Amino acid sequence: MMYDTAIIGGGLAGLTAAIHLSQKNHRVIVFEKQMYPHHKVCGEYVSNEIMPYLKSLGVALPNVAKIDTLQFSTKKGNSITVKLPLGGIGISRFAFDEILFKKALELGVTFIFEAVKSIEFINDRFKIETDKATKATAKTAIGAYGKRSILDKQLQRNFIAEKSSWLGVKAHYQHPNFKDNIVALHNFKGGYGGLSKTESGAINFCYLVHYDSFKEVKDIDSFNLKVVSENPFLKSFLNEAQPLFDQPLSIAQISFQKKDAVINHILMCGDTAGLIHPLCGNGMAMAIHSAKIASELLCTYFDDAIMDRKVLETSYKKQWKSTFSYRLWIGRKLQWVLLHDSLSYILIHLVSTSPYLLRNLIKQTHGKSVKC
Numbered sequence: 001m002m003y004d005t006a007i008i009g010g011g012l013a014g015l016t017a018a019i020h021l022s023q024k025n026h027r028v029i030v031f032e033k034q035m036y037p038h039h040k041v042c043g044e045y046v047s048n049e050i051m052p053y054l055k056s057l058g059v060a061l062p063n064v065a066k067i068d069t070l071q072f073s074t075k076k077g078n079s080i081t082v083k084l085p086l087g088g089i090g091i092s093r094f095a096f097d098e099i100l101f102k103k104a105l106e107l108g109v110t111f112i113f114e115a116v117k118s119i120e121f122i123n124d125r126f127k128i129e130t131d132k133a134t135k136a137t138a139k140t141a142i143g144a145y146g147k148r149s150i151l152d153k154q155l156q157r158n159f160i161a162e163k164s165s166w167l168g169v170k171a172h173y174q175h176p177n178f179k180d181n182i183v184a185l186h187n188f189k190g191g192y193g194g195l196s197k198t199e200s201g202a203i204n205f206c207y208l209v210h211y212d213s214f215k216e217v218k219d220i221d222s223f224n225l226k227v228v229s230e231n232p233f234l235k236s237f238l239n240e241a242q243p244l245f246d247q248p249l250s251i252a253q254i255s256f257q258k259k260d261a262v263i264n265h266i267l268m269c270g271d272t273a274g275l276i277h278p279l280c281g282n283g284m285a286m287a288i289h290s291a292k293i294a295s296e297l298l299c300t301y302f303d304d305a306i307m308d309r310k311v312l313e314t315s316y317k318k319q320w321k322s323t324f325s326y327r328l329w330i331g332r333k334l335q336w337v338l339l340h341d342s343l344s345y346i347l348i349h350l351v352s353t354s355p356y357l358l359r360n361l362i363k364q365t366h367g368k369s370v371k372c
């Protein structure tokens with residue numbers, strides 16, 4: 001069967017695009033290498049930016065408490081609390097991805113639970129092949145396979161050749177009195193960690209750390225004890241909380257480098273097109289928003305005889321750039337500052353004493369509520 005769109009990767013970006021396109025009666029196939037539900041390394045704070053869009057797609061999220069406040073603290077425990085300009089909710093990826101998956105299934109999307117090993121563009125069609133030799137053909141393709149994949153090698157993307165020194169660690173905890181409406185961001189040597197409550201009542205603790213800081217200790221338990229716990233807020237959290245995972249999840253080689261939004265005629269969505277520094281707490285909203293942009297353009301491409309592939313690709317690149325490149329740039333600058341001890345000390349000192357500056361920084365890294 002010839003599909004209208006093949007989507008590689010069934011995370012937030014891929015599933016959103018699958019729902020959007022199938023609702024407009026386009027034939028969609030999604031390739032996802034893992035079965036649902038599954039946990040993922042992620043801060044699990046979702047900005048309200050994309051809530052109107054999810055509602056318009058008929059995606060019903062669990063009724064969870066609203067998060068309207070950010071607590072920020074320095075390594076030494078100086079802290080500041082500010083109201084978030086847009087706010088958001090806390091929802092685990094275990095639940096979020098599965099809700100979208102079920103919605104896509106309901107709409108008749110085809111799922112193949114295998115890893116794609118190659119995607120080629122031949123005679124105006126995409127030929128996709130998985131590691132188990134399943135093949136499919138589609139008129140258009142969306143790359144939504146996340147931060148890093150074997151496909152990046154096949155597509156000869158520049159960033160894949162360079163090593164990245166960032167690690168992500170995440171686990172859920174039970175905690176007696178963590179407030180529902182708070183997302184906390186606590187700094188420690190070489191990284192920072194986010195805390196927020198999920199739909200199950202569990203608290204998600206997820207951190208990003210530079211390998212230079214981690215390599216001195218090497219295992220997660222000792223790192224939590226010796227480095228993370230230098231921040232008094234994290235120390236008291238880890239002392240009072242009960243871990244709910246046998247082992248924390250971790251990922252390495254997280255790259256924040258610039259990527260192209262279209263490669264070999266594939267429209268790249270979510271982290272596949274560019275990952276914002278998690279400090280900004282906005283990657284999930286960007287993934288969903290980029291799927292909206294790609295899906296709307298694809299619908300026009302299918303319905304409008306005048307729009308050719310070249311116009312489709314140029315329009316996607318242009319809209320992607322105008323919507324996301326400024327926030328990614330700010331995110332990269334923040335990351336750069338964080339890598340330099342003295343600069344990060346000044347920035348952290350400034351934001352921990354100025355709610356105005358902190359609110360303004362948050363605004364710069366978040367979009368406005370997405371119009372439907």
Ligand SMILES: Cc1cc2nc3c(=O)[nH]c(=O)nc-3n(C[C@H](O)[C@H](O)[C@H](O)COP(=O)(O)OP(=O)(O)OC[C@H]3O[C@@H](n4cnc5c(N)ncnc54)[C@H](O)[C@@H]3O)c2cc1C
Pocket residue numbers: 008009010011012013014031032033034040041042043044045046047114115116117144145146147148149150151167168169194206207208254269270271272275276278281282283284285287
């Ligand atoms: C430490 C950390 C904390 C973060 N905290 C937050 C936060 O609090 N709030 C926020 O909004 N964002 C946060 N983010 C960012 C957010 O997690 C991502 O931006 C978001 O997950 C992007 O969604 P996606 O759909 O692009 O990719 P993913 O959700 O990663 O989905 C990609 C999917 O593709 C599949 N896949 C990969 N390769 C293949 C293949 N070859 N074949 C088939 N399937 C494949 C994977 O299994 C996966 O399911 C954080 C990121 C990190 C690293």
